[in-house]
Amino acid sequence: MRRFALVASAIVVTAAMALTGCSTRGASSGSTDEASGFAKDAVIGVALPDKTSENWVLAGKLFEDGLKEAGFKGDVQYAAATNTVADQQNQISSMVTKGAKVIIIGAKDGGQLSSQVQAAADAGAIVIAYDRLILNTKNVDYYVAYDNEKVGELQGQALLDGMAAKKPEGPYNIELFSGSSDDANSAVFFGGAMKILQPKIDDGTLNVVSGQTDIKQTATAGWLAKNAQDRMDTLLAGNYSAAELDGVLSPNDNLARAIITSVKAAGKPIPTVTGQDSEVESVKSIMAGEQYSTINKDTRALVKQAIAMVQQAQKGEKVETNDDKSYDNGVKVVPAFLLPPVIVTKENAADAYANDPNLEPLTQQ
């Protein structure tokens, strides 16, 4: 009830501010007079999680270059020293100490940054959650990401389409994988996919042979390929000595390739496997007819949008958002700027990557 009241009042405040054209920044922490902006060469912190997916590696480089080009002093860090949330907590604290005016965070663990973002708010810094939402704190001012629920829906639909292309009639045997439970995106991706898949499980079109449909059973700790490969090995050994596996819901490319490696090692035909991130090796795999789909979430566009938000704040302008209702972090509804993800299969790859110099050549066959 209390939680509902909080959410409801946040929605009312957000809606009222949208109507009056006010920024929600003041409402969220009230610690900075946004209208005054800040220095053009301010320190801007960027705290990224790890390098398990190519998109994070690319984001770091793009932030370095983009912030420099915009005249800021970028301080870009990865939680890589011990690959734990403690690394990221220390990095954010040090960005606050350095006087960063905006701290952009791709959370290593979205539930464990409350003290650090409180310190940022106390120091008057704006906090932007990048790609992954930061949970259970009022001190996250904005969220910039691809529409995560849509990503999940596209993956669920691609799984159905890919299997139907190979075998027009069901029932289909499938297995489900989700991401790391410390990443708020994992439940959103999985929820989006299950919106599409659950009705088909209920009507018998899909059969999850292992019976593992709960997100706790499907999770892949740390988003690590090895964990997905081990789980797939176990699923195959335990459930598919006779049965045929038609499809696997994979939340991203790195895990998709691990799943395919496991299936190949077991000497089975490759099922329809979904993905996300447009990783080079997965685009090659799609063009070779192995992985079925990926999602294009162009990192260049996301970083560009995040930097545009920094520039708006610097000038004291209203920071633009386009979805102020969907992302409830448990304490507030975080105003978000969401970009549209695009499903990619072999069929539309050339079109989808037409303006991407790294990926476009891979699609020319």
Ligand code: BGC
């Ligand atoms: C990102 C995905 C990525 C995953 C693992 C998620 O939060 O949205 O693009 O594949 O993390 O790094």
